[in-house]
Amino acid sequence: MDSEAETVMQLRNELRDKEMKLTDIRLEALSSAHQLDQLREAMNRMQSEIEKLKAENDRLKSESQGSGCSRAPSQASLSTSPRQSMGLSQHSLNLAESSSLDMLLDDTGECPTRKEGGRHVKIVVSFQEEMKWKEDSRPHLFLIGCIGVSGKTKWDVLDGVVRRLFKEYIIHVDPVSQLGLNSDSVLGYSIGDIKRSNTSETPELLPCGYLVGENTTISVAVKGLAENSLDSLVFESLIPKPILQRYVSLLVEHRRIILSGPSGTGKTYLANRLSEYLVLREGRELTDGVIATFNVDHKSSKELRQYLSNLADQCASENNAVDVPLVVILDNLHHVSSLGEIFNGLLNCKDHKCPYIIGTMNQATSSTPNLQLHHNFRWVLCANHTEPVKGFLGRFLRRKLMETEIGGRVRNVELVKVIDWIPKVWHHLNRFLEAHSSSDVTIGPRLFLSCPIDVDGSRVWFTDLWNYSIIPYLLEAVREGLQVRSTLPTDLLKVRGTVLVTRRVVFVSLFRNLTDVR
Structure with missing residues (x-):
């Protein structure tokens, strides 16, 4: 019995050693994949520069009639060689991506290196230090992955793994455009009191030496206002970076925008996020009074006109300028009968002294051209068939699914089908409404955001x-x-006759089978 026990202990020790080596190899593979990504991005930039140089060279050739012909062959050969190199590295990159997906969940069970000083670590994106949220209900932490850190894991390997996991997470949340973010969006990360960045010095101990007690979390910081970047706002809002850049540019240049679109498309949410960004961009704190919100209804037109008139007077007065809010949100402007009259009080207000104004309304009105011409407003359409609204529901549900999978360290194929099916249902319903009513009555994604992450x-x-x-x-x-059109299409007669049956039978069956809506 003693000899058998010794043999079992020896086998267990050998198994532990092999698992430790396997963990180190996987981490190094992720780090190498990150380096391949960086090389790939650098080659893409080189390719674009070469194409620009080639185009410029062709232009100079046509102007100087052959003065630059001798350089063309070498540039042509350069333009083809990066493509070939890209083809060679792409296969290795795909292999690295497939292996790194397992690290996103770390589904190997208990960390085999825990007794040897290793830890099972959660990777989160944290906004607690960068911004002081006005709403306590908004999440401060976003779980993006789990890894096993052994006692031999080095800092450079962990650096590559963290950036790689961030990029993998973004690809899963938004497979189409990755929100315009990449691994360069990561400013750094912290383990306990140690803050790690590209410019920081290597700590004395290895990473596992700082994962002590209940400290089993690595907090990732995303570039934000301090770096003159929108990446943190893009990550939180799930609005692609180019679109968010356009919104901010319109506000900074014109100071007045109106978000127009159907109900439930996130106009109020977007207005609040933009207003907070503007306040922080101006170097102000999110204190009471710096953002003023006016909820418009059918009976508040006079109050709104008087409020804006008083606001213009305050802006003109040097004494009261301190009390003027930096941003004014006017919610539900579609309740106002004449927008031109409401904003006439701002005509004499100088733009650089007037607060930023962000309005929301359900549909455009006949006064739209007048507001653009005389009041310098810019219109932003938030429609269900265009970005950022079109893909928001899918991105939001995939983020919820990722956090559930990573937290439970298990994948659920049926749940993935559900999350893929819900946006299809939403788009199908809106196509039906557009065909038989109008785009103004389409359903926004807000109705589906509460979908439980459970089959x-x-x-x-x-x-x-x-x-x-x-x-x-x-x-x-x-x-x-039907009242607007005054006619009843034949296909709509069939739809109305079967809609109650569809409610009880067809869609329940479709939901169980998880097939496309027809």
């Missing part, structure tokens, strides 16, 4: 949502569309 729970949730919210809304929207 059985999501089935119950969707059945209730379909029976008690979607079907009554569809019937009312189609009824209003």
Whole structure:
């Protein structure tokens, strides 16, 4: 018995050693994959520069009639060689990506190196230090991955792994455009009191030496206002970077925008995020009074006109300029009958002294050209068929799914199908509403954001949502569309006759089978 026990202990020790080596190899593979990514991006930049130089060279050739012909062959050969190199490195990169997906969940069970000084570590993106949120309900931490850090893991390997995991997470959340972010969006990360960045010195101990006690989390910092970057706002809002840059540019240049679109498309959410960004961009703190919100209804037109008139007077007065809010949010402007009259009080207000104004409304009105011409407003369309609204639901649900999978360290194929199916249902319903009513009554993604990340729970949730919210809304929207058109299409007769049956049978069956809506 003693000899058998010794043999078992010896085998266990050998197994532990091999698992430690395997963990180090996987981490080094991720670091190498990150380096390949950097080389790939550098080669892409070189390729674009070469193409620009080639175009410029061709232009100079046509102007100087052959003065630059001798350089063309060498440039042509340069333009083809990076493509060939890209083809060679692409295969290795794909292999690295497939292996790094396992590291995103670290589904190897208990960390084999825990007794040897290794730890199972969660990687989170943290906004707690960078910004002071006005809303306590907004998440401060986003779980993006889990890894096993052994006692031999080096800092340069961990640097590559963290950046690689961030990029993998972005690719999973937004497979189309990756939100315009990449591994360069990572400013650095911290383990306990150690803050790690590209310019920081290597600490005395290895990473595992700072993962002590309950400290099993690596907090990743994303570039933000201090780096003159929108990356942190893009990551939190899930709005692609080019679109968010356009919104900020319109506000900085014109100081007045109106977000227009159907209900539930996130106009108020976007207005709040933009206003907070503007306040922090101006070097101010998010204190009471720096952002003023006016919720407009049918009876508040006079109050709004008086408020804006008083605001213009305050801007003109040097004594009261301190009390003027930096940003004014005017929510639900579609309740105002004449927007031109409401904003006439701001005509004499100088732009550089007037607060930023962000308005929201459900649809454009006949006063739109007048506001653009006389009041310097810029219109931003938030439609369900265009970005950033079109892909927001999918990005939001995939983020929730990622956090659930990473937290539970398990993948659920059926749940992946559910998350893929819900946006298809949403787009199908909006196509139906556009065909039989109008785009103004399409359904925003907000209605579907509460989908539980659970197969059985999501089935119950969707059945209730379909029976008690979607079907009554569809019937009312189609009824209003019929009153406008005054005719009843043949296909719509069939739809109305079968819509109750669809409510009880067809969509429940579709939800169980997780197939495309027809």
